[in-house]
Amino acid sequence: MTVPKFAIVGHPNKGKSSLVAALASDDGVPVAPESGTTTRAVVYPMRSGGRILYELIDTPGFQRARRALTWMRAQVGNADDRPAAVSRFVQAHGDDRTYKAEVELLRPVTAGAGIIYVVDGAVPYGPEYEAEMEILRWTGQPSLAVINPIGGRAHVAQWRDALSQFFRIVREIDVLSAPLEQRFDLLRAFGELDERWRPALQQAVAALEQERRANRERSAQIIAGLLAEALTARFSAELSAGADVDALRERLQQTYRQSLRDSEARARDRVQHIYQHRALARSDAELAVVSDDLFSEQTWELFGLSRTALAGVGATGGAAAGFGVDAALGGASLFLGSAIGALAGGAATWFASDQMATVATEQLPMGEQILRVKAGANKNLPFVLLGRARLHHALVAQRSHARREPLVVGRGDGHVLQLSALSGEQRAALARLFAHIADAHEVSSAQLRALADIINALLSGDSGA
Numbered sequence: 001m002t003v004p005k006f007a008i009v010g011h012p013n014k015g016k017s018s019l020v021a022a023l024a025s026d027d028g029v030p031v032a033p034e035s036g037t038t039t040r041a042v043v044y045p046m047r048s049g050g051r052i053l054y055e056l057i058d059t060p061g062f063q064r065a066r067r068a069l070t071w072m073r074a075q076v077g078n079a080d081d082r083p084a085a086v087s088r089f090v091q092a093h094g095d096d097r098t099y100k101a102e103v104e105l106l107r108p109v110t111a112g113a114g115i116i117y118v119v120d121g122a123v124p125y126g127p128e129y130e131a132e133m134e135i136l137r138w139t140g141q142p143s144l145a146v147i148n149p150i151g152g153r154a155h156v157a158q159w160r161d162a163l164s165q166f167f168r169i170v171r172e173i174d175v176l177s178a179p180l181e182q183r184f185d186l187l188r189a190f191g192e193l194d195e196r197w198r199p200a201l202q203q204a205v206a207a208l209e210q211e212r213r214a215n216r217e218r219s220a221q222i223i224a225g226l227l228a229e230a231l232t233a234r235f236s237a238e239l240s241a242g243a244d245v246d247a248l249r250e251r252l253q254q255t256y257r258q259s260l261r262d263s264e265a266r267a268r269d270r271v272q273h274i275y276q277h278r279a280l281a282r283s284d285a286e287l288a289v290v291s292d293d294l295f296s297e298q299t300w301e302l303f304g305l306s307r308t309a310l311a312g313v314g315a316t317g318g319a320a321a322g323f324g325v326d327a328a329l330g331g332a333s334l335f336l337g338s339a340i341g342a343l344a345g346g347a348a349t350w351f352a353s354d355q356m357a358t359v360a361t362e363q364l365p366m367g368e369q370i371l372r373v374k375a376g377a378n379k380n381l382p383f384v385l386l387g388r389a390r391l392h393h394a395l396v397a398q399r400s401h402a403r404r405e406p407l408v409v410g411r412g413d414g415h416v417l418q419l420s421a422l423s424g425e426q427r428a429a430l431a432r433l434f435a436h437i438a439d440a441h442e443v444s445s446a447q448l449r450a451l452a453d454i455i456n457a458l459l460s461g462d463s464g465a
């Protein structure tokens with residue numbers, strides 16, 4: 001099957017490169033506020049499973065469309081000679097800087113690429129566009145127009161009227177924020193341009209949908225791994241005679257917290273990588289909500305289970321409920337110390353993230369005493385981590401690769417996915433798994449799978465993810 005190729009063309013600075021980035025899932029496509037950012041035609045293949053599904057060709061904007069059209073008109077006798085006139089124009093001006101942009105953008109079209117013509121629905125239609133559209137029509141190649149409402153929709157209706165005289169298919173799509181489904185629709189429309197392309201584009205959409213599901217599953221596995229890591233992480237330090245226990249405890253707590261923050265950051269990087277947001281991972285972008293410190297009270301209120309919900313899953317019991325009992329050291333006899341920072345448990349501490357870790361002294365068989373820190377009695381920790389991971393995933397999965405600004409979300413904008421939305425059954429299943437993993441200080445592959453399955457179900461319910 002031939003790989004369909006589409007040249008994205010239009011006036012300078014209308015979001016052509018942005019559309020390429022969004023449809024090729026490539027956040028490396030140069031996009032900038034300045035006009036004239038793209039100076040050469042560059043091919044961006046969309047790959048899935050080692051196959052190229054389609055190719056998008058980013059091009060510079062028209063600079064001298066009217067003069068170019070005048071040149072072509074002088075060449076033509078009959079209408080059927082028009083495509084040849086465009087090809088002759090490209091050949092004749094290969095080394096001519098005057099028409100560098102026109103040559104770059106028309107060359108792939110004369111070589112057989114379909115045309116996607118991009119305009120901005122916020123600025124009025126004007127005759128200066130007519131020469132561009134006329135040249136494109138002369139190429140005889142299948143074409144489609146996209147209205148990108150960069151700064152608003154004020155002139156969208158006018159554009160529709162104008163464009164429909166030149167293009168059979170006209171679509172409006174907000175390139176930066178169009179939901180995935182709209183991006184898929186546009187791909188299907190590409191398939192309508194030419195019958196030969198239809199099967200390839202249908203397959204492309206199916207492959208992308210399949211890839212979406214696979215990405216979600218892989219993300220769920222990563223998040224399950226993060227939770228298991230948090231529940232089984234343990235750090236210890238030798239408690240020599242005369243040691244400053246308070247200082248040591250504080251140091252261990254810090255180490256523990258930092259390790260959770262690091263685990264979370266690593267998991268986020270991996271999820272971003274799965275969705276091919278590589279530049280985002282590198283830019284260390286701050287997410288207004290999800291990058292609040294993991295251990296702030298606000299974070300716990302936002303993402304943790306409510307006190308009632310926690311009580312509902314039998315998880316408010318404080319230190320006695322299982323997390324604090326160190327049975328996995330090889331025998332209960334090894335657990336000799338008293339819980340130093342053990343929780344009071346109950347109502348007052350349901351979001352007490354500072355008491356999240358349990359620090360306890362233990363006596364080892366050879367007589368040494370150690371201090372050990374591990375997941376605390378506060379059962380909210382894995383729920384908080386899960387809530388944050390879920391919001392992060394929803395933002396990343398839905399994000400257009402055309403966006404260049406850091407990922408930001410307002411607290412009150414309805415995107416916050418609170419775990420209170422979990423069904424009672426899901427909550428209970430999760431709480432059981434969390435307790436088992438924390439008790440055993442290790443996680444079996446069956447538990448990891450069970451956890452990943454619940455998380456995958458949760459992620460698939462999040463809009464667009």
Ligand SMILES: Nc1nc2c(ncn2[C@@H]2O[C@H](COP(=O)(O)OP(=O)(O)OP(=O)(O)O)[C@@H](O)[C@H]2O)c(=O)[nH]1
Binds near residue numbers: 030037038174175177
């Ligand atoms: N708000 C908003 N901004 C957009 C949209 N599409 C593109 N932009 C911005 O418009 C500017 C130009 O976008 P590009 O994709 O570089 O435009 P271009 O047509 O490739 O520009 P040239 O290569 O210079 O011809 C960038 O700052 C984009 O972030 C949109 O749908 N909404």
Ligand SMILES: [Mg+2]
Binds near residue numbers: 030
């Ligand atoms: Mg560009």
